[in-house]
Amino acid sequence: MPDTVESLVHALGDRDRGRRAAAEDGLVALGAEVVDHLLPILSSGRPRRHALRAESVFRRLGEDAVPRLREIRSHGPGHLRRVALRLIADLSGEQGLDLADRRAVERLIRVKLRSERPVMLPPESRWLATPADRFDALVAALGLHDLRAATTVMGLAATEAGSAHDSMQIKTPNGDKETVYRVFITPQFGAWRLLYGNAFLDAFGGEYLTEKVSGQCGEAHFYRIDTYHDAHVWCVARNGHMVRRHASWGDPEWVGDPLPFEVDYLEDRMWIEPSLISPQGVTDANVAARYLSVDVGYMPESETHGHGWLATTHPGSPNSHFRGALPI
Structure with missing residues (x-):
């Protein structure tokens, strides 16, 4: 049998x-029984196609592989x-880790939180912005649960579009x-906090959630x-x-009257940045964010306060139930 396993492992790189x-x-x-034979592939820098197939085997084995992985985690071999x-x-999420590993991860997060400056936010994404002093109201409005302290790198990875970490079915x-x-x-950045969660925002609609939260x-x-689609959307609800x-491909494209910052911007910038403006108002969402709340990117340390939080939308599904290793 070992020869059969080894021949199959070798054929993964064919x-x-x-x-x-x-x-x-x-x-x-x-x-x-194949766990011990596949792990070395993932720790030895084998060719990409070999490693990808090994990863696929583990995903298909799922929870069946976890008991042996726990034994190796506890007793080695060390490498x-x-x-x-x-x-x-x-394969199993945080709930699959033993107590010692869970505590080690928690300690590492606390250490990282003390030194995560400057914070980097992706300029091409989607997000909600709310007054920082209404944090509890935001949590209540969206029905959030199991708030966990998280680094920004960790939080963004957990909510990235198309990731395996941002949603689950129960x-x-x-x-x-x-x-x-x-x-x-x-x-908190200045007077604002931002909320990321691509799958959540897409499922319920950013504009609907904006009105609800406001x-x-x-x-x-x-x-x-x-x-990629040359599309910008921004909105303000009170x-x-x-x-x-404003929605680039919306019908209608505009709702409401121009805000004061738009009037000033049109008067001062129309001749300099015509691609960011139309006669009806500011079209670029980054420009709107800069004047209305937070201009995302590298966030100044002097304006950054506290830390971020991961949360879920169901009381019976805490963060520990979501699968996937997150960067810290």
């Missing part, structure tokens, strides 16, 4: 796609303990499926920047009502 796929299927069929830890997190008591989302609330926070903004919105 140049022929069909042989690689057949080897993967064969290893999955053998079950958890495989790090990759075993990552795979446990990928079964309701009546047997239906429900999607649970994870969001990241940033540290009903409890007094004011809320939504920004979306998609340079006390539960939309007062101004």
Whole structure:
């Protein structure tokens, strides 16, 4: 049997796609006994196609691989303990880690939080902005649960579009499926906090959530920047009502009257930056964010206060239930 396993492991790196796929299927069929044979591939810098197939085998094995990975994490061999830890997190989430590893991760997060400056926020993304002093109102308005202190790198990775970390499906008591989302609330920047969560914002609609949040926070903004499609969206809601919105491909494109900053900007900049402005108002969401709340990018240390928080949208699905290893 070991010879069979080794031949299949070797075939994972074959140049022929069909042989690689057949080897993967064969290893999955053998079950958890292949764990010890595959881990060295992920810790030795093998060619990318070899490592990707090994990762795929682990994903397909799922929880069946976790008991043996825990044994390796606890008892070695030492050079495989790090990759075993990552795979446990990928396959089972935080709940798959033993108590010592969970405490080690918590300590590392606390250390990183003390030194995470400057904070970098992606300029091409989507986010909500709310007054920092209405943090509790934001949490209540969105029905958030299990708030955990998190570094910005960790929070953004957990809520990135298309990642395996930003949402999960659960079964309701009546047997239906429900999607649970994870969001990241940033540290305070000046007078504002931002909320990231691409899957969450896309599922419910940034503009709808802006109005909803503003009903409890007094004011809320939504920004979306998609340079690939040359699309910019920004809106401002106050006390539960939309007062101004621009959407590049929206119908209508504009809602509400120009805000004071737009009037000033049109008068001062129209001849300098015509691509960022139309006769109706400011079209660039980054420009709107700069004047209305926070200009994202490298955030000045002097304006950054506190730390960020990861949260989920369901009381029965804490952060520990989400799978995937996050950078810290």
